[in-house]
Amino acid sequence: MSYKNFETSSPLVACYNSTSQSTTGVFDKIMSIDSSLFSGEISGGDTITLDYKAALMGDIYGQTNNSLGFWSSFHLNGTRQYQGLDVCSGISTASFKAPEQFFTNSDVNDQIESEWRVHPLAGSGTSIYITAGYPRLTGILLK
Amino acid sequence: MSYKNLTPYVTRVVEVYLSSDQSITSNNATLVNFDSIRGDSGHGVSLVSGGNGRIRLSGDNHYYIRGITALDKDSSSAFFYARWYNTSGTQLNESDGAFKSYPTLTWAGLNYIESMYNQLIVNPTSDTDYDLKIDGETGSLKADGTFLQIIEMSKT
Numbered sequence: 001m002s003y004k005n006f007e008t009s010s011p012l013v014a015c016y017n018s019t020s021q022s023t024t025g026v027f028d029k030i031m032s033i034d035s036s037l038f039s040g041e042i043s044g045g046d047t048i049t050l051d052y053k054a055a056l057m058g059d060i061y062g063q064t065n066n067s068l069g070f071w072s073s074f075h076l077n078g079t080r081q082y083q084g085l086d087v088c089s090g091i092s093t094a095s096f097k098a099p100e101q102f103f104t105n106s107d108v109n110d111q112i113e114s115e116w117r118v119h120p121l122a123g124s125g126t127s128i129y130i131t132a133g134y135p136r137l138t139g140i141l142l143k
Numbered sequence: 144m145s146y147k148n149l150t151p152y153v154t155r156v157v158e159v160y161l162s163s164d165q166s167i168t169s170n171n172a173t174l175v176n177f178d179s180i181r182g183d184s185g186h187g188v189s190l191v192s193g194g195n196g197r198i199r200l201s202g203d204n205h206y207y208i209r210g211i212t213a214l215d216k217d218s219s220s221a222f223f224y225a226r227w228y229n230t231s232g233t234q235l236n237e238s239d240g241a242f243k244s245y246p247t248l249t250w251a252g253l254n255y256i257e258s259m260y261n262q263l264i265v266n267p268t269s270d271t272d273y274d275l276k277i278d279g280e281t282g283s284l285k286a287d288g289t290f291l292q293i294i295e296m297s298k299t
Contacts, residue, residue: 011152011296012205014264016237037240037264057209059259061245101259131245133237138264140207140294143151 009141010038013056015048016136020062022129028117029128030075031060031135039141048112048137056139058114059084059101062130070128072135074104075113105142112137152205152296157182159190159198160290164283167214172226172276175212175284177291186295191272197230198291202269205296210261212244213288216280223280225261230272240264 014037021032030046040048060072074081084102106112114135118126162179176196180188187201200206212225227241228234235241242262263273275291277284 010205010266012207012240012264012266014237014240014242014262016242018237035237037238038266061259133242136237136242136262138207138242138262140296 009051011141012038013040013050013054013137013139013141014038015040015042015138016133017130018132020130020132022127024127025124026118026120026122026126028115031072031114031116031130033114033135033137046113049109050106050112050141051108052141052143053108054106054139054141055103056106056112056137057101057103058135058137060114060116060130060134060136062128062134064118064129065125065127070119071117073102073115073117074106074137075115076104076106076110078111078113080115152298153185155183155186155295155297157186157188157293157295158290159188159293161284161286164286165289167277167281167284170221170279170281172228172278175225175275175277175289177275182293182295186293187297188293188295194272197272197274199270199272200265200267201295201297202267202271203297205266206263207294207296208263208265208291210244210263210275210291211288212261212275212277213285214277214280214282215285216282218280221280223282224278226276226278227261227263228274228276230274235263235273 015033016035017032018035032046040050072084081104159177159180165176167173174196187204189199191197191199224243226234226243244259244261
C-alpha cells in the first residue's frame with residue numbers, strides 16, 4: 001500500500017511536440033503532443049493526464065498565410081478554457097507568435113489537450129504550420 | 144508494508160536581471176550579461192563570479208524558469224532568438240528542458256521587439272551552470288524588459 005506523493009513524482013511539467021505539424025482549411029484542431037520530460041502521461045498522441053492539480057502555461061509558434069484570427073487554448077476534459085490572444089488580425093505577414101500564451105489550472109486526472117482555432121472567415125485555403133517543439137505545455141504540480 | 148511520507152517542497156521565487164542595457168554587437172550567440180539577482184531567503188540560484196551572466200542552479204532542486212529578452216533591434220526585419228546553452232557552448236533543446244524563444248511580431252517601422260518566453264525546466268542532480276544567449280540580431284538588450292523569473296522547489 002502506498003500513497004502517491006512528490007517523492008516519486010517531479011513537480012515539474014514540460015510537454016511538447018517534437019515534430020512540426022500542419023494542415024489546410026478552417027477548422028479547430030487538437031494539436032499533437034508526443035513528449036513529456038517530467039510528470040504527465042501522454043495518450044492518443046495528444047492528451048496529457050497528471051496525478052495532481054497543476055498550474056499550466058502553453059504557447060505555440062508557427063505561421064499562417066491568412067491574416068484573420070488564430071487562437072489556441074487548453075481543453076480540460078473536452079471543455080475549452082480561456083483562449084490565447086489573437087495577434088494575426090490586420091498583420092499582413094500573418095505570423096502568429098508570442099501572445100499566443102494560454103493558461104489554466106487543471107485538476108487531478110483531467111484530460112488536458114491543446115487546441116488551435118482559425119477564424120471561420122479565413123477561407124478554405126488557409127494553411128497552418130506549427131514549428132517543431134510546439135505546442136509547449138509547461139507548469140508546476142500543486143498539492 | 145510501508146508508507147511513503149509526504150515531503151512538500153519549499154518554494155522560493157527568484158529574479159535574475161540586468162542592471163543596465165546591454166549592447167549586442169554581433170549576430171552570433173552572445174551571452175546575456177545578467178548581473179543582478181534577488182529572491183527569497185535561502186534560494187540556490189547564483190551568478191557565477193566572472194561568468195558574464197552565467198547562472199548556477201543548485202543540485203537536487205527543481206527549477207521552473209521563464210525568461211523574457213527585450214531587444215531594441217538595429218533592423219526591423221531580422222529575427223532574434225534567446226537560447227539556452229551549457230558551459231561547453233552546446234545549445235540545449237527541448238529534450239533537455241530548455242525551450243528557446245522566438246520574437247514577437249515585427250510591426251512596420253518599429254524596431255522595438257519583445258521576444259516570447261524562453262524557458263528552462265530542469266532538475267539538476269548537482270550544481271549546474273547555464274548560459275542564456277541572444278543570436279540573430281544586433282541592438283540594445285533592454286534592462287527594463289530582460290529578466291528571468293525562477294520558481295525553485297527544494298526539500299529544505
